[in-house]
Amino acid sequence: MEIIQLILLLFVFLLMSILMFLRKIPALLALPIMAFLIPLISGVHILDILQCVIGEGAVKLSKAYTIAIFGSMLSVFLQKTGIAESFIKKGAELSGDKPWTVGVLMLTIIVLLFTTLGGLGAIIMVATIVLPIMSSVGIGPLTIAGIFLLGLSIGGTMNAGNWALYIEILKLTPNEVREFAVIMFVITFLTAIVYLTIQLYLDGHQLNFKKIFISTFIIISLVVITFIVYNSLNETSQKLISTFFQKIYLMIKYLIAFVIIVLVAFNVIKIFLKKFQNEETEDHIHWSSYFTPFIPLILILFFNFEFITAFICGLIYGVLSVYRKGIMNTFVKSAFEGGSMVMPAVVLMFGIGMLLNSIIGPGESWNKTNPDGWPVLNLLKPFLIQIVPENFFSYVLTFTLLAPLALYRGPLNVWGMGYGLAGILLASGMNPGAIMGLLLGVGQIQGVSDPTNTQNVWLANELKIDVQKILWNTLPYTWTVALLGLIAAGLKYMI
Structure with missing residues (x-):
């Protein structure tokens, strides 16, 4: 039976x-x-x-799709206010016509972020930033999805938080897991580079294969050398390096907190000045608005905010940074349309x-x-x-x-x-x-x-x-x- x-x-x-x-x-x-x-x-x-x-x-x-709804609200808000369009234009101007370089850079950023991040909320926050940038240099939607998912998977392999299964159930040591994780990192990262190169070639982009080979070799070599050097150090030296980077992290954290407070205060003062002077708010996107998609990511990465809370903070900051006549209607429409867009x-x-x-x-x-x-x-x-x-x-x-x-x-x-x-x-x-x-x-x-x-x-x-x-x-x-x-x-x- x-x-x-x-x-x-x-x-x-x-x-x-x-x-x-x-x-x-x-x-x-x-x-x-x-x-x-x-x-x-x-x-x-x-x-x-x-x-x-x-x-x-x-x-x-339920938690995953609730996060997706709030993330979609922020995404629609960025589109309706013009922040997304302006962000894409700025990204295209700064990156030029270099889709392979931009693709590798975004892949690397995604990998680095997801060595510490995890969950759909973090994915949506990172995607809100990197998808428009890759799109702005002519990378196709299917290729963008592949690059993002490969970066996510590579980062997840190196994320110590995902090693619990191997340590608790298989009784392997963190060093044993780390050794093989690095092997998988090299294999998967090289495959991701090959994927990006082939996809761009099939999409009709002109590529310098010699430069691609040299760049890939340098990137992989740096990662492997860093890993070998770090593991060759004694435990005391490793702890000193770890302590040093923890102090750097704390300094960056306090600096970022100060910058966010200044940005919020600046936008509030800007609104009151325009009201006091009876000036019509301008339709063009102010430079402070470009921080909107980064706010949720920063709050999660440095201050351990819950995903939904981080998205709400991002929406509030977005409203303040682009405040103009009818902004509340735009906010409400974004909330409704954000939910409907993500419903499939x-x-x-x-x-x-x-x-x-x-x-x-x-x-x-x-x-x-x-x-x-x-x-x-x-x-x-x-x-x-x-x-x-x-x-x-x-x-x-x-x-x-x-x-x-x-x-x-x-x-x-x-x-x-x-x-x-x-x-x-x-x-x-x-x-x-x-x-x-x-x-x-x-x-x-x-x-x-x-x-x-x-x-x-x-x-x-x-x-x-x-x-x-x-x-x-x-x-x-x-x-x-x-x-x-x-x-x-x-x-x-x-x-």
């Missing part, structure tokens, strides 16, 4: 994934259908599916939440009355144990072929089965380092290409492209990264 259930389960997953991949059925319908059928096949009662999977799943990502992404997040609940279970509401656990996970565990490889070649071959199962919250998706996946593989006797290599390697497919990621859904909605097109466009590159990552992990841990 279990074999039949497993075959049906994989059939439904593959069928729906292929239909979505070929764009024969919209994800809006496919995800709830998968969410209903997967637990049904696994033996979950239909009433439990309706209540725990469909009902609770629809609100599972919000509805898709309903389905993603349902699919998450169908695979990993609804959590406490189920576990309290069902100590045996979630039937879907119980059904998948024996299958995963059977495919555990025992040598280098079977490790690389097996997980390279199965890598697409990281898509659509499949069995190899770390955010689908989460900690359970690592636990199952560890219990089977697999090397902890090899498990980390698998998750970091195959995880790039999920992190960049998966249409059920909230960031993919939001970016596709913002750039007016089909989320499935991002999958088609990036999968060859992320699959290559997965292969190279598995080879690196296999050589390091399986030989």
Whole structure:
């Protein structure tokens, strides 16, 4: 019976994934259908599916789509007031006709930011700044999405906050994780450069390939040398460097706080002066308005504000900086239109939440009355144990072929089965380092290409492209990264 259930389960997953991949059925319908059928096949009662999977799943990502709505309000406000258009023009003037250089610069900035940041709120804040800049130099929407997602994934690999799984479950040390994370950084960053170069070439941009090769070599060399030098230092020296940068960080933090206070005071005084002098407020964008998209990001990065609070502060600052007749009407329209613009992404997040609940279970509401656990996970565990490889070649071959199962919250998706996946593989006797290599390697497919990621859904909605097109466009590159990552992990841990 279990074999039949497993075959049906994989059939439904593959069928729906292929239909979505070929764009024969919209994800809006496919995800709830998968969410209903997967637990049904696994033996979950239909009433439990309706209540725990469909009902609770629809609100599972409520925080994510609430943040998306507030982020969209700020985005629409920037467009309606003319800040976005003026910002793009200024960006184009400053950057000139250098799409490759701008693309690499934005990629690097995204990587650096997301070594510390995380979550949809941070993604929206960073995107509000970098998307218009890349667009201003003629980079296409699909390429922009790919660059952003690759940068996000690379930054996430180097984000120590994402290493908890490997440290807590696999019992690896931070240094062990860091060593392989740097290997994945080099592989993925080089792939991102190749992706950007090919995409720009296909879009008809003139490129200097010799300069591109030299620039890429210099960037990678600097990163690797910095890492080697830092790790060659003793613990005392590392602590001194860390303390030095902490002091620099505090100085920058206080300076930024002072600048924000001065900017707010300046804009308030500017409004009162114009009122006192009975002058009509000018329609052109004042230089202080260009700080509007940066305010939420700064508040999150330096002052640990909540995402929604940061967006509201950004909106308030925006109103003050462009204050003119009818600004309140513009603000209200931005609030309404911001919500409506992001609604397609919000509805898709309903389905993603349902699919998450169908695979990993609804959590406490189920576990309290069902100590045996979630039937879907119980059904998948024996299958995963059977495919555990025992040598280098079977490790690389097996997980390279199965890598697409990281898509659509499949069995190899770390955010689908989460900690359970690592636990199952560890219990089977697999090397902890090899498990980390698998998750970091195959995880790039999920992190960049998966249409059920909230960031993919939001970016596709913002750039007016089909989320499935991002999958088609990036999968060859992320699959290559997965292969190279598995080879690196296999050589390091399986030989």
